[in-house]
Amino acid sequence: MAEPAQEGSGFNIHPMDQFVVKPLFGDGPISWYTPTNATMWMALTVLAITLVLVVGSRGRALVPSRGQSMAEMLYGFTRKMVEDVAGKEGLKYFPYVLTLFTFILFANLLALIPTSFSVTSHIAVTAVLALAVFFTVTAIGFVKHGAAFLGLFWVTSAPLPLRPVLAVIEIISYFVRPVSHSIRLAGNLMAGHAVLKVFAGFAGALGAGAVLPIVAITAIYGLELLVACIQAYVFAILTVVYLNDALHPSH
Amino acid sequence: MATPTEGAESASGMPQLDFSTFPNQIFWLVVALLALYFIVTRVAMPRVGGIIEDRFEVISNDLEVAADLKQKAEAAEAAYHKALAEARSEAQAIAAETKAEIQKELALATEKADAEIAAKAAESEARIDEIRASAVKSVEEVATETSAAIVAALMPDVADDAAVKAAVANRMKG
Numbered sequence: 098m099a100e101p102a103q104e105g106s107g108f109n110i111h112p113m114d115q116f117v118v119k120p121l122f123g124d125g126p127i128s129w130y131t132p133t134n135a136t137m138w139m140a141l142t143v144l145a146i147t148l149v150l151v152v153g154s155r156g157r158a159l160v161p162s163r164g165q166s167m168a169e170m171l172y173g174f175t176r177k178m179v180e181d182v183a184g185k186e187g188l189k190y191f192p193y194v195l196t197l198f199t200f201i202l203f204a205n206l207l208a209l210i211p212t213s214f215s216v217t218s219h220i221a222v223t224a225v226l227a228l229a230v231f232f233t234v235t236a237i238g239f240v241k242h243g244a245a246f247l248g249l250f251w252v253t254s255a256p257l258p259l260r261p262v263l264a265v266i267e268i269i270s271y272f273v274r275p276v277s278h279s280i281r282l283a284g285n286l287m288a289g290h291a292v293l294k295v296f297a298g299f300a301g302a303l304g305a306g307a308v309l310p311i312v313a314i315t316a317i318y319g320l321e322l323l324v325a326c327i328q329a330y331v332f333a334i335l336t337v338v339y340l341n342d343a344l345h346p347s348h
Numbered sequence: 349m350a351t352p353t354e355g356a357e358s359a360s361g362m363p364q365l366d367f368s369t370f371p372n373q374i375f376w377l378v379v380a381l382l383a384l385y386f387i388v389t390r391v392a393m394p395r396v397g398g399i400i401e402d403r404f405e406v407i408s409n410d411l412e413v414a415a416d417l418k419q420k421a422e423a424a425e426a427a428y429h430k431a432l433a434e435a436r437s438e439a440q441a442i443a444a445e446t447k448a449e450i451q452k453e454l455a456l457a458t459e460k461a462d463a464e465i466a467a468k469a470a471e472s473e474a475r476i477d478e479i480r481a482s483a484v485k486s487v488e489e490v491a492t493e494t495s496a497a498i499v500a501a502l503m504p505d506v507a508d509d510a511a512v513k514a515a516v517a518n519r520m521k522g
Binding site: 130147168195222 | 362365366369371372374376377378380381383384385388389392393395396397399400403
């Protein structure tokens, strides 16, 4: 591994190039409406989800086909997650969680196709997702409980002198939520794909004898598959946990 | 190790921090999410949820029917057992009745036979008695005649039939 490092400048490994947002047509500047590679892969993500959830369940069979059981599993898994964490009241927000979860899961998985673009590795995307969750949950909290929602920060089970200190900590942690929520997802995806690209660069540099980098790429690819699913799950379950906080603010 | 130069190069050009692409990404993300939300709530969820609900209904219906059938089977089994027990007790009653009848007939036949035997025995006894009586009478007659003959032969003067008869009768009694 030290060898390509010395010659690195000659081999042009650009692990971050895969994340560049480019216009799909032409080379012009990117304004807000320009269809870009990000647009395309977001559309493909929506298309893939539609394929699984809608086309897969086309048969409406009592005994499900393979596609239908995938759709049912995705639906049932998410629904159970919402119900287990946030309770019956949380089921009202199940469509929202299902949308987020499937979008992130499928975007992560599609990003593992070689030469694809990983939508969820961009902080702009994950920040919007996380902030949407943050504002929605906060709004739900205030609408449902009014000022009592602030009780979330006032830990009544702690001794009185400790409560202001805890309140400060709780408030900070509450506002850090969208940051960690978004950076966790983007960081994981970006790091994984960058590492894959770096090893791919090694493989290209070593040519036919690149056994070790290829083995490493295979292993990391498997790991990335796991990360793709786990990060989608983590994002979804944190969303549900925050939702539960808003629905039941008492500790 | 390969990345210091690369890293320095790409840190400045880290595409994630290229703010000029942010409005674009955010706009298309919102479009994609709205489209997806629409698809999920209008098409996917009613359909998949409906399928799961339908299946649940069908399964619970089937379970109900199965419970019903089980109950019926149990009732049929109970009826069968009852019928079996009834048939058995009936059979036992018939057997007992028949046995009693046979016993009665047997007793009747035995009694009849006994009576017949007794009658025959009485008749035989009567005849035996008769025979014996006639034999005794014959013996007495023979004895009387013999005695009279002997007396007449030995002492012809004193022949007295009546005395001889009395003596024989006296002797026979002894």
